Amino acid sequence: MTASTAGTRLAIDASDLVKTYKGGVQAVRGVNLRIPAGTVFGLLGPNGAGKSTLVRMLTTLSAPTGGSASVAGFDIVRQQKQVRRAIGCVAQNSGVDVQATGRENLLLQGRVYGMRGVELNRRADELLLRFGLAEVGNRFVKTYSGGMKRKLDVALGLMHSPQVLFLDEPTTGLDPEARSEMWEQIRELAWDQGLTILLTTHYLEEADQLARNLAIVDQGRIVVEGTPDELKAQLNGDAVSLELAAGSDADTAKSIALEQGGVLSEIGVDGLTLRGRSADGAGAVPALLAALEAADIHVASVTVARPSLDDVYMRYTGRSFNAAEQAAAHAAKEEKK
Amino acid sequence: MSALADTWYMTGRAFRAFLRQPMYVAFTLIQPMIWLLLFGQLFKSVTQLPGFGASNYETYLVPSIVVMSGFFGAGWGGMAILDDLTRGVLDRFLVSPVNRASLILGRLIVQVLSIVIQAIIILLFGAAVGASYHHLVMGVLVLMVATNLLATAIGALSYGLALLVRREESIIAASNFVLMPLQFMSTGFMALVLMPHWMQDITKFNPVNWTLVAGRGALGADPDWGPIFENLGYLAVLMVLCAWVSTRAFRSYQRSM
Structure with a gap:
């Protein structure tokens, strides 16, 4: 055969x-x-x-x-x-x-x-x-x-x-x-x-x-x-996350980031953390840091992450992979009862 | 051609698995002897009841123990299929081009083998404690055929049940619920004429009793071949019916996936 x-x-x-x-x-x-x-x-x-x-x-x-x-x-x-x-x-x-x-x-x-x-x-x-x-x-x-x-x-x-x-x-x-x-x-x-x-x-x-x-x-x-x-690649590039020093004004930081001519998009603020996406994260960070320093806003730490499949999953299903897993596990448990 | 080969290989697999449970093998061989001694002693005096008919209780009891051991074993057969099912072995074979019937046939053939070995041991042990057999060749042959027809029917039903309910507890419950009453509502331990009338009526529809009428009759001193073959016929019909139910269960299992 x-x-x-x-x-x-x-x-x-x-x-x-x-x-x-x-x-x-x-x-x-x-x-x-x-x-x-x-x-x-x-x-x-x-x-x-x-x-x-x-x-x-x-x-x-x-x-x-x-x-x-x-x-x-x-x-x-x-x-x-x-x-x-x-x-x-x-x-x-x-x-x-x-x-x-x-x-x-x-x-x-x-x-x-x-x-x-x-x-x-x-x-x-x-x-x-x-x-x-x-x-x-x-x-x-x-x-x-x-x-x-x-x-x-x-x-x-x-x-x-x-x-x-x-x-x-x-x-x-x-x-x-x-x-x-x-x-x-x-x-x-x-x-x-x-x-x-x-x-x-x-x-x-x-x-x-x-x-x-x-x-x-x-x-x-x-x-x-x-x-x-x-x-x-369908995601808008790298995830950039800036942890601001204590006492900084995150909203001011956000407006400064917005003034940078689109190097960072989808900008959001969460407490003292400023998040955004950039087509070239590593390239965008130095200019952004310089602009923030100039406005006397200090940055405690910076992370640039390549997009992961988790991000892809999140984008297309509207929920994080872990949350979906937990929901499935929960449903299975309920079924057993 | 490949159906035969597949059945041969599946029989080999089931037989190896059977031999590799030495405790289980030991129990299937020793337990019938214990039944024989136990019931033989317990009910010894029933032979003195007027109308019982037989003078030697061991002679009366040996066919009952052969039949009982055979069909009790078969009643638990579903457990092995359930094990294959939960472990994913069954699905692995179903994804392959293996002949479907061989999956069940292989197990039933091993069951026949184990029943034949068991029956020989019981017959020999029975003879040692005083039972006597007439028409040795024909008698033993009929007893074996009858017991295996019954056991194959019960085994097929048990496999079908396992595929449908897929729970050990259900198989245990069903077996306990069915096997014991069937055994006691037969002439296994007590002569027909000494049973209550309603129970005598039930025995006519009890496959265990059909098996006893055929097997015990053929081993007896003066066999009446008419009813013996009639009851063998009932058993054959029952077996075909149960095999059909089992295939239906198999299909329903596949549809449920």
Whole structure:
């Protein structure tokens, strides 16, 4: 079965995908996605934004309520078998069999995809080695650490050499060391192997580090899409923040800043802090400081920050990422009650 | 072709998992012997009741213990599927092109294996404490087939329930609620004629009793093959019905995602 003959350059092509659950919960409300083959695409959004539901539809686990999509050139509804052969999937909650050894997990996975004999064993060994699990390959998975289990998860997803790999929250719950190790692995996969990877994450940093293109998902919709740099560039430059010395008049400082001919925009005052944005923060600061000094307003400290994805998220959803996360966590707790 | 291969691999997986719980294996083998000794001693004197029919209570009891061990084990089968479900193993296989039926069939085949081993041990132990069997080949065969038909039906139902309710507590509650009454409202421990009339009527609709009529009848001195095959037929129909319900539950699980 060679799905590569499908000839399409789009690994994932979704139009107007909708998922409405029984009871009317609209998890995904019309998503369009065009992901070129061989790239890493990040879906960024807080828990409950609809990322996992989207992945479930694209991996044939869940039937869409509306719209259509193809993965590796195959329709996710009419050509499920072909889609399943072409994709690897690492779900949000680990799918390893803890009663079996790491090696047994890999062998069974390969067999399910029709691999046999020498090819099967060689591939299992190769993946154990690649993910640093060669020494523990014959140990039961229940003795593995969280990081090791997660690596085995990714190895399982790669066992049959898929064309498209879905990574649903690959580093959630990992400690920082295991996380950066996982990032390294994902980078290698994308660069050496030309795999298409759809990565969902609720870590801004992760999307920034790994994804060539990304889409921000909020409440079942894609609110903005682009490269991390494009998205940041759409914000009006660097965030500049001036902490004034005690006893200074912040409003006077604000009017002085306004007189500087637009080097600083979106100027706001918060107590003794003056905030604004500048296309070139580092360049704007010296002149601004000189003007303030001339008016006898002293500055205690200055910070210039490059725009982050958090700022992007804030701009397009109207709330900070952390607030969205907390709201989602709260909603989940309420549901449990 | 791939359906057969998938079933073989899934059976292998379930069988390894079964063997790797030595405590569980030990209990499934030892517990029936304890039942046999316990009930054998407790109810020994019922054979003296006028109309009981059998003179040796162990001979009467051995088929009951075989059936009881089989279908009680099956009633808890849903727990294993639930474990796969909560751990994400089930979804991992559902994303793959694996044959869907093999996911259930593999477990049911291991259940058949464990019931056969269990039954052999009970029959041997029963013989050691004084039970006697006639028509050894045909009798044992019918008892095994009947027990496995019942256990497969109950097992399929239990899997279906696990996929629908997805809570351990519900499976435990349902099993406790159903298994014990079914066992006691059968001729497992007491002869039919000595039961209250309303309960005698219930036994006609009790699959556990169908299994006992077939299995105990075939092991007895003078088997009446008519009712034996009739009851095997009921069990086969029940099994098909339960398998259908289980597939429906599977589909409903997939739709709910």
